[in-house]
Amino acid sequence: MKKINIAVLGCGRIGQMHARNVALHEMTSLACVYDINEEFANKVASELGVFAVTDDSEIFSNANIDAILIASPTDTHIEFIEKSVAANKPVLCEKPVDLNINKVNECAERLKNNSVPIQLGFNRRFDPGHLAAKNSLLNGEIGDLHQCIITSRDPGIPSWEYLKVAGGQFRDMTIHDFDLARFMLGEEPTRLFAISNALIEPKIKTELNDSDTLMVIMETASGKQCNIINSRSATYGYDQRVELFGSKGMVISDNRKAHEVKKYSTEFVEKKEPYLNFFIERYQEAYMNEITAFVEAIVNKTSPTVDFEDGRKALVLAETAIKSIASGKMETIN
Template structure:
């Protein structure tokens, strides 16, 4: 049985707490959060204790920690937890600073303890099936990837101010998906964006809410990532891969599978509204994989180095947005 401490009791912390508590091989022992009421509510829901973060990290009876705290705490907590001998699952990104993230990778590697990054989309059944089809050569050589990732509505402005920007906060999932499906790192990134959803995102936070990033690989392959903070019809998550012998597609999960076909036309349900509905099975599969890592010594399926790599692409995209020019990953 894996004894777990949860650091962070916000929205994503609650998602992880449910996965930990439901798994037959893990037990949620303790919860910490800067907001005491949040920790108390979540701990009571799952029969866990409320404890200080430093006490959870130092407790030898706790085997693993899940880090779901604000981004600027991730690197410090990864380092402290691995130094204390714990296995770690950390939400993305590693840090807002690429230099700090790389230092964290070196420090964690030196302890020999496993660190898994929370890129939950890698555990989605449809995306895994797409990856398996690519590996099987079903469409020949992959040549172009298109990722669409539109949120139904923008987050609060205060969140945007502290997020590190759309590329580090939102598109980082899609940059990791490009690595998951195409393998390796792009040679260069060109990005552009605008604040079309809410002008305050540009005026008060200096960010964009609508963006396109083009990743070019050394062998000429291309990946196009489209992001928007607003899709009035729901959470839009689609992936296409064009290859030398065909096309693979993953479409949206919908509220229902009912489709109406009449002389007036063909209609169906909207996509599920947000990531909680769309990716709950992926979060459970992610946690199951982590339990295998921590208890059985299974290989880490998405490690801290993957988090650093995705952050490097996000950094390149952020620099490209600022300059209007392509940015080589070798220069990041």
């Protein structure tokens, strides 16, 4: 099979990782990289043996580039999605689509007749453990799903610079869990209640009107329940678990360590490795698997399994949670 030649836009934290993954993946080749910071782009390009472009139009007009991976800041996503579609190049875009739901709705309207594949970077759907939990549910092993509990705690609070522009915890962080909840529940939540606070860094509340610690409960039309638990800082590491509880049993996709060796001494027993530190290590296979899914959608001419509309719906849940915080009430999801 001919490899899909992909250009990566944005060479920051996640863009560098995606560029390496695209270069390593057996179904893809890295065409080139682009970053408005030429130094960043040149560094990644020379490491991976590709060229860096200095103007994004060189990418969209290049007939040798089959597809685009957008890993630039969130406020550039809509522009680059629309440029990719106009150039007839399938696109894998990092989450979220945008921080502004009106802009996302307007973009959805402009793209309503689009047939170019747009995949959203909700990588957690592709984590082997989370997928095994979902497959166990689909195989009937836990009977009818009653409750889904998603715990997602980061190992440490991000920088103040990051928090100022991130768009708030619900849109920046919980967005992953809203998507995972929809994926696991298999139906749309219809009502939602949220609580949030800044228990780690009070300035996040007083100066940014944001939170670092939150919980969401949601219910679907058929009565399935979901609880999302988020913290920006867990002292023991990156805490990523999904629990599905059903009429016949329960399945848990648990935290991961580098290995399962237990150590014993005069000071301790059963001491284990720490959890894989953060998203790039913890979800390494998931990021590779999302590229596989992207290529399969392109080659088989099928819709991506997680698409623009999933990105839009996750943002609608984030907006509803923000509304629930303001009203102090359970809110209906429109």
